Each structure stands twice: as C-alpha cells, then as structure tokens.
Amino acid sequence: MLKRILVCAGLLLALASQAQVLEPARLVSVPLDKKVKVGDIVELVFKADIDKTWYIYSVGFDADCGPIPMTITLDKGAGFELVDGVVAIHDKAKHDKIFDCDVRTFEGTGEFRQKVKILAPSVTIKGAYEGQVCSEVEGKCVLFDGDVSFTIQAEGKAIAMPSADDKKKEDPKQSVSAAAPPTNSTPTVIVPQPTVTIDTVHEVATNTQAAATNYAEIKGPTLDTALVQEDPARQSFLGFFILAFVAGLAALLTPCVFPMIPMTVSFFTQGRSKGQALLYGFFIIFIYTLIGAAIAPLMGPETANHLSTEWIPNLIFFIVFIVFGLSFLGLFEIALPGTLINKVDTQAEKGGFIGIFFMAFTLVLVSFSCTGPLVGSILVSSAGGEFLKPIVGMFAFSLAFAIPFTLFAFFPGWLNAMPKSGGWLNSVKVVLGFIEIALAFKFLSIADQAFHWRILDREINIAIWIVIVTLIGLYLMKAFRLPGDTGKDVEDKRVSVPRLTLAIIAFTFVVYLIPGMVGAPLKALAGYLPPAYTHDFDLAAATRSSKPNQICDEPKYSEFLHLPHNISGYFDYKQAIACARQQGKPLFIDFTGHGCTNCREMEATVWPDAQVLRKLKENFVVVALYVDDKTELPETEWYTSQYDQKVKKTIGKQNADLQIKNLNNNAQPFYVLVGLDERVLVSPYGYNKNPEEFAKFLEAGEKKFAELYKK
CATH class of the missing domain: 2.60.40.1250 (Thiol:disulfide interchange protein DsbD, N-terminal domain)
Known part of the structure; x- marks a missing residue:
C-alpha cells in the first residue's frame, strides 16, 4: 500500500x-x-x-x-x-x-x-x-x-x-x-x-x-460529379483539343521522353527520306489515337500502367537505352545490314513502313511511364463509352508530342550541319551517350520499386549518376578519349570555352549530387530518382524529420511501402477509413505509383511546405494507394472487378480499380479528401506544384468536413 x-x-x-x-x-x-x-x-x-x-x-x-x-x-x-x-x-x-x-x-x-x-x-x-x-x-x-x-x-x-x-x-x-x-x-x-x-x-x-x-459498411469513395470543377474550355471540342495539345507539349519535358530525341536523330541520319520523316510523325499520332479509341475499351485504362511498371518491358527499355548509349560512346555502330538497305532501296515502301512504324511504336511504349498520367483521364473516358471526344483529345496530344520528333526526323541535317572539323560533333554524341546510360537506370528503378527487389536503392542510383557525370566532365576537359574521337581535335589539348563551360556545369552537378549520398532531398531530381525511403545511408534524416503523427493501429504493408517526410499513415483504404472514423478526421487519399515521376515531384516540392505538412500530419488521416504495386494478395482477398470483369489479385490492381470505378480517373498523382461517410468533400487535386494552391485544397476539405460532421 x-x-x-x-x-x-x-x-x-x-x-x-x-x-x-x-x-x-x-x-x-x-x-x-x-x-x-x-x-x-x-x-x-x-x-x-x-x-x-x-x-x-x-x-x-x-x-x-x-x-x-x-x-x-x-x-x-x-x-x-x-x-x-x-x-x-x-x-x-x-x-x-x-x-x-x-x-x-x-x-x-x-x-x-x-x-x-x-x-x-x-x-x-x-x-x-x-x-x-x-x-x-x-x-x-x-x-x-x-x-x-x-x-x-x-x-x-x-x-x-x-x-x-x-x-x-x-x-x-x-x-x-x-x-x-x-x-x-x-x-x-x-x-x-x-x-x-x-x-x-x-x-x-x-x-x-x-x-x-x-458508417459500418465500407464501399469506397463516392464522387459527386458536381464537385468536379472543370475548365469551361473542356466543354467544347476546341477547348478540349487545346488542353490536350498543351498536355502533349508538357509530356516532351518528362525524363522518359526527352532522351528519345537523340535516338530519333540517329535513326534518321541513315539516308531516310523526308517522306519517311513525315510518316514517322503520322505513326506516332496514329498509335496514340488508336490507343485512345480501341485499346482502352478492350483492355481497360490499366494497360498503360502495366506497360510502364511491369519488369519485362522496363527491362527491355533499360537495355535499349544502354545499347544506344554504348553506341553513342563508340562501342559499335547501329546500322542496318547492307542487304537490307538494298532491299529497302528496291522496296522502299514496305521496308520503310515497317522500320518507321517500329521506331514510332518503340517511342510510344518507352514514353508511357511518363505520359500515362497525362493521358489517363482520356483513357478512362474512352473506356466509358465516350468515343469521339477521346479521339479528338488523343489526336491533339499526339500531334503536339510528334512535332519535335518529326522536325528532327525531317531535318536530321540540323545536327550534321554543325562544323565537322575537330571532331566536336562526336563529342556531342558521346555526351548524349553518357546521358542515355544515366537515364536508363530510371526504367530499372521503376521495376525495382514495383516488385520491391531493392537492388537499385536511392544512394546506388545517385552513386551511378555521380560517376557518369564526373566522366562527362573529365571527357569535356579532354582527360581521356574514346574510339570515335579522331582528327586534330584529339591532338590539341587546349579546351575551348564552350567545352569548359559545359565541364563546369557537369562538375557543379556532381557537387549538387554528393549530399544526396547522405540523404539530401535533391528536390530538382525528385522525379528521376527512387524515393527517399529506399535510402539506407541517411545521415540527414534526423535533422529534417519531424515528429510523426499518431495513427490508430499498425498499417498493413508498412514493411515495404512508405510515406515521405515522417508522415504516419496507411496503405490500405479500408484500414485508413476505419481510422479516420475513429479519429473523427477527414481522409486524405494519395493515389500514387512507384513509377510516377510527378508523384515524386509533388512529394519533394509541395508536401514539405510547412503549412501543407502540418495539415497532413495534424488534421488528416493519410493513405497512400499505390496503383502499380505488384505484391500479390492472398487468394481470399481476390475479387472480380465490376468495372472490367477482371480478377484483381495484387495491391496495385485493386487500388487502380478503386480509383477508376469510384472516381472515374486513373491518373497519378490524384489527391482526394473523403468524409466519414466516404463522400468526396471537394474537387480532387492533380499535378500542380504550387504549395499555396495545395494548402487551399486541404483547407477547403477541412471546412467542408466541419460543416458536415461537427455541427
């Protein structure tokens, strides 16, 4: 006592x-x-x-x-x-x-x-x-x-x-x-x-x-179409055409698309005609439009996601980029056999058609991991039966997407017209080859994350980039030569001002990368690198992390799925909505993906904002639903989708089905705020890297939640 x-x-x-x-x-x-x-x-x-x-x-x-x-x-x-x-x-x-x-x-x-x-x-x-x-x-x-x-x-x-x-x-x-x-x-x-x-x-x-x-029964988020604040321009085909065209131009700036331009130049510097260059652009438009009008109704909008995250296509893309990179470095030349060239000369229509179509189709496939989120809404609309509008939208998107490739194909002399004396043109190819090899690891990283192989964690990827960019800087400073370097430029040890400028840029980039080895966020490269949670050697975590928010119970799948910035949350919708009901808070749903470049950029540039991060931690229950995760669930959890009548066996398939079926959308990132009765509170939020706008989105959800549930 x-x-x-x-x-x-x-x-x-x-x-x-x-x-x-x-x-x-x-x-x-x-x-x-x-x-x-x-x-x-x-x-x-x-x-x-x-x-x-x-x-x-x-x-x-x-x-x-x-x-x-x-x-x-x-x-x-x-x-x-x-x-x-x-x-x-x-x-x-x-x-x-x-x-x-x-x-x-x-x-x-x-x-x-x-x-x-x-x-x-x-x-x-x-x-x-x-x-x-x-x-x-x-x-x-x-x-x-x-x-x-x-x-x-x-x-x-x-x-x-x-x-x-x-x-x-x-x-x-x-x-x-x-x-x-x-x-x-x-x-x-x-x-x-x-x-x-x-x-x-x-x-x-x-x-x-x-x-x-x-609210005992859990059915999934319910979206009132009146909440979706569409741009008035979307109400007309002209407005929809313009918006889709702008999206196509934006897709050119993604890391999966831009490296394909030198590959196009290489292909069309081998005696191709201008008519074939135009045909190349036509095939790009044709393939995208065909996907929007035909493939989506047959196979569903998950097809693009499947191509961008399955290990086989990504491994193929990785090998393709490595092969082209080594070719630019001078290891070998990619050229058609002489007999095939002669056959193309005699049967130009047949041979050119096949080769150009294959080149266009390869571009479409490789670019899907970055263009998929931009065309996701069009694919969903096509699968839902609205046929003409998706064709118009996909045509506009692919038209903008095809223009620069067609121009480079139409005028390959733009590269060849550069002065050839001194061999500096080969130096351009070598630098492009190093860049091709560096970006190749993005495709390997996507498959690595989707299947949780953990063979290419963040610090390994950064280390590879540091070595490659250092080699670029040393090459520009003429520290070593490669097989394609010939002529007087090899003997002349002097470095021109343009080469020196590019070398300074390369070494500066290396200096920027080095802190990333110990956990620096490297926000400018957020869309290119594996997520921060894959970083094993993170000395900076203690200084940048804040106290995690409290959740209800141990999240499912937390042994291999993670949230950024020390946010505690869930990776299963049912578990998350149950916790939201118990805590009396709105649910913040993050539809994301391992291969989603824009998702990583949002997490690196918007989520760390002090106001945004505070709201996410204090005022919401957070759930990240990965639509491309390949983890297979127990057979007892499989189900047949009411949307496409296919059996959903993996975490990613079920999350993608939830987004498509309940919200009529399959683009990522896609942020949704849900109340206790699973009604969507405000218009969902997409890819917009303005922290103030994102904070307003969260505030609007909080206000609506208070009106509905805290009277």
Missing part, C-alpha cells in the same frame, strides 16, 4: 509540473454488432490505443506491488449481471525493474473483455475506467481515466434478477477487479468485430461510437 501511495504522489507531482496535458493512452468501448437474445452471455469489448514508446499496465498481477492495474467499473443495472471478471487478450508478461515485481502490459494496442448476461430486451450499461500508462523513453508515468457505455437491444422477454437469497448483497457498483485472473484465450461467445481507437477520450469517444455505428 505504501508503494501505491508513493506512485500516486509521484504521478500527481509529475502532472503538476507539466504545463502540457499528456494523453498517451485511451480506452473506448466497442459497440456490439450481432443480434443478441435475452439470456445470452455476451462479451463487452474495450479497446486501448497507446502511443509509441508508451505502455499501459494490464490486469492479473499483484496490485500491491506498485504499478496500478487497469480497472473497469460498471454501474449496477437491472438489465444485466456480470459473469466472471475482466480479462486481457494477448497482453505480455514483463518484469518491472523499478518495483521489482512481475506485471502484465500492453504496447501499441490492447484489448479487455468482460462477460455479462443479458436479462432485459433493452439494456444500457455505463461505467468508467482507470489505468496507468508509462514510458521508459520519456521517463514518465501518467494516470488516465474515462467513461464507457454500451446500448444493447435483445430479442425476448425480460428475466427476473436473482434475489437476495440467491446471492450476497451486492455493492452499489459492480466493480471489475483489477486483480481478476488473466487469460489469453478467446471464448467462443458473441464478440463484436474489433475496431481501432481514437485520440481523445470523452467527446471524441462518443463521436467514434456514432461513426462506427452509422
């Missing part, structure tokens, strides 16, 4: 000395969700939510040894009677060094159960709990308490309460003793489904019970 007094006194002093009220643990009652009959013995379930590094004391140990066990006290009622005492489910034994005694504890989450016999058709059970939560890391212990209640409706007539002759006179309170015997078994009685807990104890606990009761 003396120990107990000392513990309480110490706790009171600790609480009095702290200006901040700590609530590291909560306990809530879980509503029953099954039919009950009068006379049934049911279990009341109490769930505990405990902050990281903290633990609560359970039941079933000597209450006089010092720590305060959990006590749940239920008010005496006429409609029920207690059966046995409170039990803890799967708590852990621990030797308390401070009090030198054996105790039982919970970390993270905990569960207590109490059997009661139902004696009336309508029963209200109220009570309170008291416990102690401690942290060896914080060096603190805190007392916590709160109220619990159950409302039970049962079938049947009331049963008379036991008389005083049948049992001893009861105390005004039916107290569940802290010294009740522990058990780790789960009795086969009527047990409600587990739920996750919330951040606050009193007011939010009541809201939590209402949310769990009113």
Whole structure:
C-alpha cells in the first residue's frame, strides 16, 4: 500500500509540473454488432490505443506491488449481471525493474473483455475506467481515466434478477477487479468485430461510437460529379483539343521522353527520306489515337500502367537505352545490314513502313511511364463509352508530342550541319551517350520499386549518376578519349570555352549530387530518382524529420511501402477509413505509383511546405494507394472487378480499380479528401506544384468536413 501511495504522489507531482496535458493512452468501448437474445452471455469489448514508446499496465498481477492495474467499473443495472471478471487478450508478461515485481502490459494496442448476461430486451450499461500508462523513453508515468457505455437491444422477454437469497448483497457498483485472473484465450461467445481507437477520450469517444455505428459498411469513395470543377474550355471540342495539345507539349519535358530525341536523330541520319520523316510523325499520332479509341475499351485504362511498371518491358527499355548509349560512346555502330538497305532501296515502301512504324511504336511504349498520367483521364473516358471526344483529345496530344520528333526526323541535317572539323560533333554524341546510360537506370528503378527487389536503392542510383557525370566532365576537359574521337581535335589539348563551360556545369552537378549520398532531398531530381525511403545511408534524416503523427493501429504493408517526410499513415483504404472514423478526421487519399515521376515531384516540392505538412500530419488521416504495386494478395482477398470483369489479385490492381470505378480517373498523382461517410468533400487535386494552391485544397476539405460532421 505504501508503494501505491508513493506512485500516486509521484504521478500527481509529475502532472503538476507539466504545463502540457499528456494523453498517451485511451480506452473506448466497442459497440456490439450481432443480434443478441435475452439470456445470452455476451462479451463487452474495450479497446486501448497507446502511443509509441508508451505502455499501459494490464490486469492479473499483484496490485500491491506498485504499478496500478487497469480497472473497469460498471454501474449496477437491472438489465444485466456480470459473469466472471475482466480479462486481457494477448497482453505480455514483463518484469518491472523499478518495483521489482512481475506485471502484465500492453504496447501499441490492447484489448479487455468482460462477460455479462443479458436479462432485459433493452439494456444500457455505463461505467468508467482507470489505468496507468508509462514510458521508459520519456521517463514518465501518467494516470488516465474515462467513461464507457454500451446500448444493447435483445430479442425476448425480460428475466427476473436473482434475489437476495440467491446471492450476497451486492455493492452499489459492480466493480471489475483489477486483480481478476488473466487469460489469453478467446471464448467462443458473441464478440463484436474489433475496431481501432481514437485520440481523445470523452467527446471524441462518443463521436467514434456514432461513426462506427452509422458508417459500418465500407464501399469506397463516392464522387459527386458536381464537385468536379472543370475548365469551361473542356466543354467544347476546341477547348478540349487545346488542353490536350498543351498536355502533349508538357509530356516532351518528362525524363522518359526527352532522351528519345537523340535516338530519333540517329535513326534518321541513315539516308531516310523526308517522306519517311513525315510518316514517322503520322505513326506516332496514329498509335496514340488508336490507343485512345480501341485499346482502352478492350483492355481497360490499366494497360498503360502495366506497360510502364511491369519488369519485362522496363527491362527491355533499360537495355535499349544502354545499347544506344554504348553506341553513342563508340562501342559499335547501329546500322542496318547492307542487304537490307538494298532491299529497302528496291522496296522502299514496305521496308520503310515497317522500320518507321517500329521506331514510332518503340517511342510510344518507352514514353508511357511518363505520359500515362497525362493521358489517363482520356483513357478512362474512352473506356466509358465516350468515343469521339477521346479521339479528338488523343489526336491533339499526339500531334503536339510528334512535332519535335518529326522536325528532327525531317531535318536530321540540323545536327550534321554543325562544323565537322575537330571532331566536336562526336563529342556531342558521346555526351548524349553518357546521358542515355544515366537515364536508363530510371526504367530499372521503376521495376525495382514495383516488385520491391531493392537492388537499385536511392544512394546506388545517385552513386551511378555521380560517376557518369564526373566522366562527362573529365571527357569535356579532354582527360581521356574514346574510339570515335579522331582528327586534330584529339591532338590539341587546349579546351575551348564552350567545352569548359559545359565541364563546369557537369562538375557543379556532381557537387549538387554528393549530399544526396547522405540523404539530401535533391528536390530538382525528385522525379528521376527512387524515393527517399529506399535510402539506407541517411545521415540527414534526423535533422529534417519531424515528429510523426499518431495513427490508430499498425498499417498493413508498412514493411515495404512508405510515406515521405515522417508522415504516419496507411496503405490500405479500408484500414485508413476505419481510422479516420475513429479519429473523427477527414481522409486524405494519395493515389500514387512507384513509377510516377510527378508523384515524386509533388512529394519533394509541395508536401514539405510547412503549412501543407502540418495539415497532413495534424488534421488528416493519410493513405497512400499505390496503383502499380505488384505484391500479390492472398487468394481470399481476390475479387472480380465490376468495372472490367477482371480478377484483381495484387495491391496495385485493386487500388487502380478503386480509383477508376469510384472516381472515374486513373491518373497519378490524384489527391482526394473523403468524409466519414466516404463522400468526396471537394474537387480532387492533380499535378500542380504550387504549395499555396495545395494548402487551399486541404483547407477547403477541412471546412467542408466541419460543416458536415461537427455541427
């Protein structure tokens, strides 16, 4: 007893000395969700939510040894009677060094159960709990308490309460003793489904019970079309054409497309005609338009995503870029056999058609990992049956996309027209070859992330780039020569001003890359590098990370999926919406992908904004849904999509199906704010790297959520 007094006194002093009220643990009652009959013995379930590094004391140990066990006290009622005492489910034994005694504890989450016999058709059970939560890391212990209640409706007539002759006179309170015997078994009685807990104890606990009761079924986010704020220009074919054309121009600046331009130059410097150059541009437009009008209705909008994330096509793209890079370095020449050239001369129409079509088709396939998000909405529209508008949009997109390739193909002399004396033209090819090899690793990285191979983590990719760019700088400074370097320029050791300028740029870029080896974010390259969570050697993490936000329970798939900037969240929609309901917060859905370049840019440039990051951590429950993850789920979780009638077996397929079916969109990044009833709160947000606009998007969602659920 003396120990107990000392513990309480110490706790009171600790609480009095702290200006901040700590609530590291909560306990809530879980509503029953099954039919009950009068006379049934049911279990009341109490769930505990405990902050990281903290633990609560359970039941079933000597209450006089010092720590305060959990006590749940239920008010005496006429409609029920207690059966046995409170039990803890799967708590852990621990030797308390401070009090030198054996105790039982919970970390993270905990569960207590109490059997009661139902004696009336309508029963209200109220009570309170008291416990102690401690942290060896914080060096603190805190007392916590709160109220619990159950409302039970049962079938049947009331049963008379036991008389005083049948049992001893009861105390005004039916107290569940802290010294009740522990058990780790789960009795086969009527047990409600587990739920996750919330951040606050009193007011939010009541809201939590209402949310769990009113929104028990999870169907997926529901988008009201009135929320989608479309540009008026989209309402006409001309406006839609212009927007799609601009999207095509933007696609040229992506890292998957720009490196293809020198490959085009190489292909069309081998005696191709201007007519073939025009045919090349036509095939680009034809293939994209065909995808929008024919492939999407047949195979669904996931086709582009499949091509951009499957390991086989990405490995092929990786090899193609390596081969072209080595060719530019002078290892070998890519040229058609002489017999085939002669055949092309005699059968120009047939041979040119096949070769040019293959070149155009390769460009379309390789560029999909970056162009897919831009054409995603058009693909969804085509799959939904709106045929003419997708054709117009895809035609406009591909027209803008094809123009520079056609011009380079039409005028390959633009490169050859440069002065040939001194061999500097070969130097241009060598530099392009190094760039081709460096960018080739992006395709290998996409497959590596989608399948979680972890063979090309962030620091390995950065190291490869440092070596390649250093070689570019040394080559420009004439530190070494390659087989294609001939003529007087090789003997002349002087470095021209343009070469020196380019070398300075290369070495400056190397200096910029070096801090990335120890965890620097390298925001300018966010779309080109693997995500920061793949970085194993991160010395900068401690200085840039902030305290993670609190979530309800351990996220599924967190062993291989991660959120940036020390944000704690989920990777499964059902788990996330359940936590949002328990915490009484809106849900922030991030439809993302391992191969999504724009997603990485948003995470690197927008999410770190102080206002944005604070809101994401404090005011939302965050879930990242990877649409291209290849992890196969257990067969029991497979289902056939109502959208395309295909079986969805992987995490990515199911997330993509959720986005397409419920939100009529398959572009990433795609950000959606959802309320407790799964209604989308405001118009979704896409790729826009303006932190202020993103913050306004979050604020609008918070305001709408407050109007709907916090009246």
